[in-house]
Amino acid sequence: MPMLTFDVTRPIDFIGVGRLCIDLNANEIHRPMEETRTFTKYVGGSPANITIALARLGLKTGFIGRVANDQHGRFIVNYLEERGIDTSNVITDPSGSVTGLAFTEIKSPTECSILMYRDNVADLKLEPGDVSEEYIRRSKSILISGTALARSPSREAVFVALEYARKHNVVVFFDIDYRPWTWTSEAETGVYCRLVAEKSDVILGGREEFDLLEDLHGTGQGNDRETADMWFAHRAKIVLVKHGGDGSTAFTSDGQIYKGTTFPANVVKTFGAGDSFAGGFIYGLMNGWSIARSQQFGAASASIVVSSHSSSEAMPTADEIQAVIDKYGQRES
Numbered sequence: 548m549p550m551l552t553f554d555v556t557r558p559i560d561f562i563g564v565g566r567l568c569i570d571l572n573a574n575e576i577h578r579p580m581e582e583t584r585t586f587t588k589y590v591g592g593s594p595a596n597i598t599i600a601l602a603r604l605g606l607k608t609g610f611i612g613r614v615a616n617d618q619h620g621r622f623i624v625n626y627l628e629e630r631g632i633d634t635s636n637v638i639t640d641p642s643g644s645v646t647g648l649a650f651t652e653i654k655s656p657t658e659c660s661i662l663m664y665r666d667n668v669a670d671l672k673l674e675p676g677d678v679s680e681e682y683i684r685r686s687k688s689i690l691i692s693g694t695a696l697a698r699s700p701s702r703e704a705v706f707v708a709l710e711y712a713r714k715h716n717v718v719v720f721f722d723i724d725y726r727p728w729t730w731t732s733e734a735e736t737g738v739y740c741r742l743v744a745e746k747s748d749v750i751l752g753g754r755e756e757f758d759l760l761e762d763l764h765g766t767g768q769g770n771d772r773e774t775a776d777m778w779f780a781h782r783a784k785i786v787l788v789k790h791g792g793d794g795s796t797a798f799t800s801d802g803q804i805y806k807g808t809t810f811p812a813n814v815v816k817t818f819g820a821g822d823s824f825a826g827g828f829i830y831g832l833m834n835g836w837s838i839a840r841s842q843q844f845g846a847a848s849a850s851i852v853v854s855s856h857s858s859s860e861a862m863p864t865a866d867e868i869q870a871v872i873d874k875y876g877q878r879e880s
């Protein structure tokens with residue numbers, strides 16, 4: 548198995564980069580948004596959720612991002628601090644931007660959708676000058692979310708973070724995290740995500756997301772093996788393709804394939820699955836576990852989060868995840 552090398556002398560385990568937002572999850576589940584009256588507020592944004600997952604698992608985490616200078620921005624920073632996430636590199640944007648909102652509709656356990664409000668959002672105001680080389684140099688790993696590439700100056704800030712990560716041997720996780728709201732076109736998404744994928748050590752995405760990087764327009768028609776080989780020709784050591792309720796497939800640059808199964812869940816909603824999976828999977832890799840065990844840990848974590856109302860708030864502890872694995876057995880295929 549190709550090992551990722553995490554520098555154990557670094558004081559920070561993991562830094563999330565990009566989106567800090569608010570999720571407003573429908574309280575009246577099994578109803579369309581048109582009939583939904585009340586929502587519960589949680590911290591959201593995929594890289595925020597993954598960082599919260601890893602903090603919950605006990606890693607030393609930090610974040611690089613911008614929040615709006617409003618009550619929601621302060622809610623987010625306070626929440627991260629309560630969770631033990633270092634916010635010294637979270638900047639309050641002074642430009643009058645707003646906090647990104649994700650309204651979630653839970654029509655049925657399988658029919659969920661997200662409605663995002665992302666005009667003039669603070670997270671995309673992140674500037675290259677906000678990214679501290681010293682901060683990144685102190686971390687073992689960083690996570691880039693594809694959505695942070697959707698607009699300048701956040702796009703340039705991501706490339707600066709990548710340069711520092713490469714320079715200081717910081718492991719780069721890239722989650723394609725495609726959200727159509729913030730991009731101008733699929734071609735634009737493909738171009739910028741490819742540039743980051745080429746420089747990343749571990750790439751995570753759904754089949755449709757990888758298709759966008761291969762000019763297949765998110766059809767779900769691409770071939771996982773060919774996808775993996777495309778990125779192994781660059782820098783990647785692990786390519787993980789997520790397949791929803793069908794599990795995931797991990798490819799490693801030494802030619803191995805690992806099929807990850809799912810754990811039983813009382814599904815409330817499907818969103819949050821990818822972020823909780825990523826948290827558990829990254830945690831396993833950072834502990835030096837096998838790919839199969841890391842995938843299993845991610846899948847068990849996801850089974851807990853899809854059975855809950857929130858994404859961030861529901862991120863489980865290592866004991867809670869292990870209890871699921873113990874209950875249902877190893878479920879490796």
Ligand SMILES: Nc1ncnc2c1ncn2[C@@H]1O[C@H](COP(=O)(O)OP(=O)(O)OP(=O)(O)O)[C@@H](O)[C@H]1O
Binds near residue numbers: 789808810817850
């Ligand atoms: N219905 C489910 N029941 C149990 N586990 C699930 C279910 N859906 C997803 N998972 C687990 O979560 C992992 C990631 O899910 P998925 O492929 O849906 O990610 P995603 O598309 O990034 O999710 P999201 O909806 O959060 O964007 C899967 O590989 C699986 O282990």
Ligand SMILES: O=C(O)C[C@@H](O)[C@H](O)C(=O)CO
Binds near residue numbers: 570858859
């Ligand atoms: O990533 C977002 O901005 C929304 C998330 O916080 C939400 O919980 C979700 O979609 C998770 O998949």
